[in-house]
Amino acid sequence: MNRKLRTIEICYAGIFVALMAIGANITSIVPFMVIGGVPITLQTFFALLSGAMLGSRLGTISMIAYAFIGLVGAPVFAQFGSGIRTVLSPTFGFILSYILIAYVIGKMIEKNQSFVSYILAAIIGLVLNYIIGTNWMYAAYKLWAQAPDAFSYRLVWLWMVIPLPKDIILSILAGFIAHRIRRVTPAIALKQ
Numbered sequence: 001m002n003r004k005l006r007t008i009e010i011c012y013a014g015i016f017v018a019l020m021a022i023g024a025n026i027t028s029i030v031p032f033m034v035i036g037g038v039p040i041t042l043q044t045f046f047a048l049l050s051g052a053m054l055g056s057r058l059g060t061i062s063m064i065a066y067a068f069i070g071l072v073g074a075p076v077f078a079q080f081g082s083g084i085r086t087v088l089s090p091t092f093g094f095i096l097s098y099i100l101i102a103y104v105i106g107k108m109i110e111k112n113q114s115f116v117s118y119i120l121a122a123i124i125g126l127v128l129n130y131i132i133g134t135n136w137m138y139a140a141y142k143l144w145a146q147a148p149d150a151f152s153y154r155l156v157w158l159w160m161v162i163p164l165p166k167d168i169i170l171s172i173l174a175g176f177i178a179h180r181i182r183r184v185t186p187a188i189a190l191k192q
Contacts, residue, residue, distance in 0.1 A: 013062035021076035047098035052178030056106030093136020101125035122175035
């Protein structure tokens with residue numbers, strides 16, 4: 001379906017772009033969320049929430065807009081990063097994954113809006129986020145980011161253990177929040 005975006009939909013998408021930028025740079029407000037030099041962000045949480053609340057079409061549009069805004073130079077990525085050079089960053093795969101997870105979660109929720117579906121969709125979104133992001137990170141370090149000699153595929157997955165508990169909790173919370181908001185505010189249930 002090729003219908004134009006309504007003004008309210010553009011506003012909702014814009015809200016999620018802003019939330020992604022805040023979530024990416026939460027460590028500037030809460031500096032203790034940097035562990036071993038790695039910023040622990042809330043981007044995954046807001047990407048999951050965008051798909052669950054806005055649906056596949058609008059959630060995906062909001063994540064594409066977020067990536068585009070950062071790539072053209074607005075400092076919306078983690079640690080206020082931006083620009084086309086970010087594509088070469090080992091963590092750029094996570095930014096790409098936000099687009100896919102918003103779409104997948106939105107599609108799942110559009111088919112079944114039970115509480116369990118929201119939680120399951122958020123967990124599946126998190127799994128996709130880790131698979132895409134971690135594999136990109138491994139490829140980046142191996143191909144262009146000059147990995148140390150001891151660097152391995154196993155090691156890159158071990159690095160991901162640090163944010164995993166936080167991301168599991170926030171994924172479940174995203175599913176819960178999205179389900180609750182969509183139930184009490186039917187106006188957010190946008191046309192797909």
